[in-house]
Amino acid sequence: MAGSINALDAYRKRASFEVARLKQLIEPKEIIEHRESIWETLARDPLFFDPGEVLSDEYQKLMIKRNKRLVEYNFATDTPAERYAYSTALFAHDVSNLSPHSMFVDVLKRANKPHFASLIETAQNYRVLGCFALTEIAHGSNSKALRTTATYDPTTQGFIIHSPDIEAAKCWVGNLGKVASFAILFAQLCTPDGAHHGVHQFLVPLRDTHTLKTLPGVIAGDMGVKLGMNGVSNGFVMFNNYWIPYQNLLPGGGEVTSEGNFVSPHKDIARQHVAMLAPLSAGRVTITSFQIGYLRAAISIAIRYSACRRQFGPSPQEELPILEYQLQQWRLFPHLAAAFVWTHFCPTLFSDYTHALEASDPVKQVCHPVKQASLIKEVHALSCGAKAVAGFIARDGIQESREACGGHGYLAANQFGTLRGSVDSLLTAEGDNNLILFQAAAYILGHFAEKQAGGGRPITSPLGSLDILDHCEDVLKGSFIGVEGSVLTHRDAVGMFEWLQCYLCTESFMKLQTELSSGKDGFIAREDSQVYHCHTLAQVYIECFVLKKFAKLVDNAPLEGNLKAITDKLCTLYGLSRAERHVSTLYQGGYFTQPGDVRLLRTSLLHCIHLLKDEVVTLVDALAPPDNILKAPIGLSDGEPYKNLFQSMVTHPKSMERPYWWEEVTVNPSLGSRHDRIVKAKL
Numbered sequence: 001m002a003g004s005i006n007a008l009d010a011y012r013k014r015a016s017f018e019v020a021r022l023k024q025l026i027e028p029k030e031i032i033e034h035r036e037s038i039w040e041t042l043a044r045d046p047l048f049f050d051p052g053e054v055l056s057d058e059y060q061k062l063m064i065k066r067n068k069r070l071v072e073y074n075f076a077t078d079t080p081a082e083r084y085a086y087s088t089a090l091f092a093h094d095v096s097n098l099s100p101h102s103m104f105v106d107v108l109k110r111a112n113k114p115h116f117a118s119l120i121e122t123a124q125n126y127r128v129l130g131c132f133a134l135t136e137i138a139h140g141s142n143s144k145a146l147r148t149t150a151t152y153d154p155t156t157q158g159f160i161i162h163s164p165d166i167e168a169a170k171c172w173v174g175n176l177g178k179v180a181s182f183a184i185l186f187a188q189l190c191t192p193d194g195a196h197h198g199v200h201q202f203l204v205p206l207r208d209t210h211t212l213k214t215l216p217g218v219i220a221g222d223m224g225v226k227l228g229m230n231g232v233s234n235g236f237v238m239f240n241n242y243w244i245p246y247q248n249l250l251p252g253g254g255e256v257t258s259e260g261n262f263v264s265p266h267k268d269i270a271r272q273h274v275a276m277l278a279p280l281s282a283g284r285v286t287i288t289s290f291q292i293g294y295l296r297a298a299i300s301i302a303i304r305y306s307a308c309r310r311q312f313g314p315s316p317q318e319e320l321p322i323l324e325y326q327l328q329q330w331r332l333f334p335h336l337a338a339a340f341v342w343t344h345f346c347p348t349l350f351s352d353y354t355h356a357l358e359a360s361d362p363v364k365q366v367c368h369p370v371k372q373a374s375l376i377k378e379v380h381a382l383s384c385g386a387k388a389v390a391g392f393i394a395r396d397g398i399q400e401s402r403e404a405c406g407g408h409g410y411l412a413a414n415q416f417g418t419l420r421g422s423v424d425s426l427l428t429a430e431g432d433n434n435l436i437l438f439q440a441a442a443y444i445l446g447h448f449a450e451k452q453a454g455g456g457r458p459i460t461s462p463l464g465s466l467d468i469l470d471h472c473e474d475v476l477k478g479s480f481i482g483v484e485g486s487v488l489t490h491r492d493a494v495g496m497f498e499w500l501q502c503y504l505c506t507e508s509f510m511k512l513q514t515e516l517s518s519g520k521d522g523f524i525a526r527e528d529s530q531v532y533h534c535h536t537l538a539q540v541y542i543e544c545f546v547l548k549k550f551a552k553l554v555d556n557a558p559l560e561g562n563l564k565a566i567t568d569k570l571c572t573l574y575g576l577s578r579a580e581r582h583v584s585t586l587y588q589g590g591y592f593t594q595p596g597d598v599r600l601l602r603t604s605l606l607h608c609i610h611l612l613k614d615e616v617v618t619l620v621d622a623l624a625p626p627d628n629i630l631k632a633p634i635g636l637s638d639g640e641p642y643k644n645l646f647q648s649m650v651t652h653p654k655s656m657e658r659p660y661w662w663e664e665v666t667v668n669p670s671l672g673s674r675h676d677r678i679v680k681a682k683l
Contacts, residue, residue: 006639007307007321007639008304008307008637009639014618022566026340028081030082030085032085034082034086035086035088038090042628047069048069052653053412056231059230060230084346092625095229095422096229100173100232101131103184104132105124107184107201108184108203130181131173131175132173132183132184133183133184136148136168136171137169137171140432141432141435148161148170149161149190150189150202150249151190151191151192152191154259157258158244161204161244162239163239169238170237170238171223175235177234177235177236178235179233180206181206181207182203183206184201184204185201186199189262191260193260197253197264200249203248207220217240220235226425229421281380284384284436288342288390289347290426294398294423296339296623296624297419297625297632299339299623302409302635303620304617304624304634305409305634306322306404307616307617309323323613323616324613329612331403335393335396335401337577338393349383352463353383356376356379374461378462378466380443382465385440386546387433388437388542389543391433394423395420395423398416398423401416408634408641411645411648438534440541442526445509445537448469448472448506451470465545468498468544469501476589480495480496483600484596488601492572493578494544494548494551496575496586496591497548497575500579503585504537507533507537508533508534508537511533511534512525512529547578553571554568576604576605577605624637633647
C-alpha cells in the first residue's frame with residue numbers, strides 16, 4: 001500500500017483551476033445539477049446498489065423493479081436539459097437502466113392518436129412494457145428489404161401480419177425476449193392487389209398483459225446471453241397470419257382506404273422510408289452521449305490509478321507514479337482531451353435535435369418549411385457522423401485505459417469489461433457505425449454536387465457544419481506554414497481539419513465521378529468510393545465540426561481562473577492528436593510539404609501533454625461520476641486503489657470458501673488408463 005495514500009491529493013494541489021467552474025463551462029449548469037441530484041437519490045436507494053455477479057434472469061428482474069422505482073421517483077424530464085441529464089445519469093449508472101421501452105412510448109406519443117392515450121398512460125407507469133421491432137435475422141441495415149408483411153384485409157378492416165420464413169424473424173428486439181406486451185413493428189405494407197408500398201410502423205400486441213403469455217399467432221422468445229447489456233432481454237418474434245385492427249397503423253407513411261387503395265403524402269417510397277426511420281435519429285443522438293459517458297468513466301479510472309501506481313524509478317529507493325512516464329501520458333491524455341471536447345458537444349447535439357423535432361411539428365410551425373427540411377437533414381447527418389466517431393473514440397479510449405492499468409484492469413470489479421461491453425453493443429445499435437457514415441457522406445456530397453453544377457447558390461447549412469465547403473478553392477490553395485521551434489495551437493488544428501474537409505470532399509466527389517464515368521451504376525460507384533474517400537470524409541466532417549465547437553468555447557472562455565489556458569490545452573491536444581491520424585492525407589494533398597511539418601505536429605502534441613501532467617487528476621475530478629457510479633476499486637476518488645482492491649477481493653462472494661467440487665481436486669487419475677482403451681479400440 002506504500003506510495004498510494006493521498007497520491008491523488010498530491011496531484012490535486014498542483015492544479016491551476018477550480019473543478020466546479022470548469023464543469024459548468026463544459027456542460028450547462030442545469031444538466032450537471034439535475035444529473036447529480038439523480039445520482040444522489042440512487043445512492044441512497046438499496047435497489048440501485050451494485051448487485052455484483054447475477055444471472056441474466058435475475059438481472060432482468062432487477063431492472064424491471066428499478067424501472068418501476070424510477071416511475072415512483074418521477075424525476076423531472078420537462079426540458080431538453082432535464083431529459084438529457086436524466087438519460088445520461090441512468091445510462092452511466094447501468095447500461096440496462098433505460099430499456100427500449102422509452103422509445104416505444106415516444107413513438108406512440110408522436111403518433112398523436114387519441115385511442116392510444118390509455119396505452120400510453122399504462123406504459124408510462126410501467127404496467128405494460130413495449131419494444132421497437134425493426135431488425136430481422138436476414139436484414140438490419142438494409143431496412144428497405146425487410147420481409148415481414150402487413151397485408152390489408154378489406155373484409156375485416158385490418159392488417160394481417162405474417163413472417164414468410166425464419167429469415168423474416170424479428171430479432172435483437174430489446175424487452176421482447178421475456179417481458180414486452182406490445183411492439184412498434186416495422187413491416188412491408190401490402191394491399192389486396194399484391195402491391196408492396198414500403199416499410200410502415202404498426203402497433204402490435206404480443207402478449208397477454210396479465211399473464212405475459214404470447215398471443216395466438218405470435219411466436220416469441222429470448223435470444224440468449226450477450227456480450228453485455230444482459231439486464232435487457234433481447235428477443236425474437238415471428239407471426240403466423242396475425243390480425244391487428246386498421247387503427248394500429250401508425251402515421252408518417254401512407255394510409256389505406258377501406259376499399260384497399262394506398263394513399264401516401266410522400267412523392268416516392270424513398271422519402272416515405274426516411275420518414276419511417278426518423279425515430280432512429282433520436283437513438284443516435286442519445287447513444288453518442290452514452291458512449292462518451294463510458295469514455296469519461298474509463299479514462300477517469302485509468303488516470304487516477306496511474307497517479308497512485310508506482311513502478312520503477314531513477315533509483316531503487318525511489319519509485320515514480322506511472323503517470324509521470326511520458327509513454328503513459330501519451331497513451332491516456334489524448335483520450336482525456338477527447339472526453340472533454342465531446343462532453344461539451346453532446347448537449348449541443350441533443351439541443352439541435354430537439355429543435356429539429358419541434359421544427360418538424362406542423363402544429364408548432366417553428367420555422368419555414370424549407371429551412372425546417374434543411375435543419376432536419378443536417379441534424380440527421382450530424383447524428384450519423386457523431387454516433388459513429390464517438391463510438392470509435394470511446395472504443396479505443398476504453399481499451400487503452402484498460403491496458404494502461406495492467407493486470408488489475410482485467411479484473412471485472414474494475415469495470416473495464418462492463419464499459420467495453422456496453423460501448424461494443426452501441427457500435428452497431430441504431431445502425432452499424434461504418435454504414436451510417438455513408439449517410440453523412442451522402443449529405444455532404446449532395447450539397448457539394450449542387451455547387452459544382454452551377455447556379456451560384458452558396459453551400460450553407462442551418463448549423464454551419466457545411467459552410468467551410470463554400471470556400472473550398474481558397475482553402476485548398478493554402479498550405480501549412482510551420483516555424484521550427486514554435487508550438488502549434490488549437491487554431492492550427494482547426495486549420496488542418498478545415499483543409500482536410502475541403503480536400504476529402506473534393507477528392508471524394510472526383511472519385512465518385514470517375515467511377516460513374518467508367519460505366520458503373522450509381523450503387524456500385526458509391527460503394528467503390530468509400531475507402532480513403534467518402535468513409536474518411538464523413539469522419540473528418542464530424543471531427544471538424546466538434547473541434548470548432550470547442551475552439552469557440554476556448555476563444556470565449558473567461559481569462560480568470562486559468563480556465564482559458566486549460567481549455568486551450570485540451571482543445572489543442574484533441575485537435576493535434578486527431579489530425580495526426582490523417583498525416584498521410586495532409587502530405588498527399590500538399591498541405592504538409594516538409595518533413596519538419598509532422599515533426600512540429602508531434603513535438604507540439606507532446607508539449608501539450610507535458611503541460612497537462614499536473615492538471616489531469618483534477619481534470620478527471622471534473623469528468624468522473626461519483627464513486628458509487630464509477631464502482632471501480634482502483635479508480636475511486638479517495639486515492640486508495642490497493643486498499644479498495646484488496647477489500648473487493650476478500651469480500652467477493654465465496655472468495656475464500658472451499659468449492660463444493662473440492663473432492664475432484666483430490667481424486668488421483670490413473671496414468672495412461674484411457675490410452676490403453678484407445679489402443680484396444682483401434683485393434
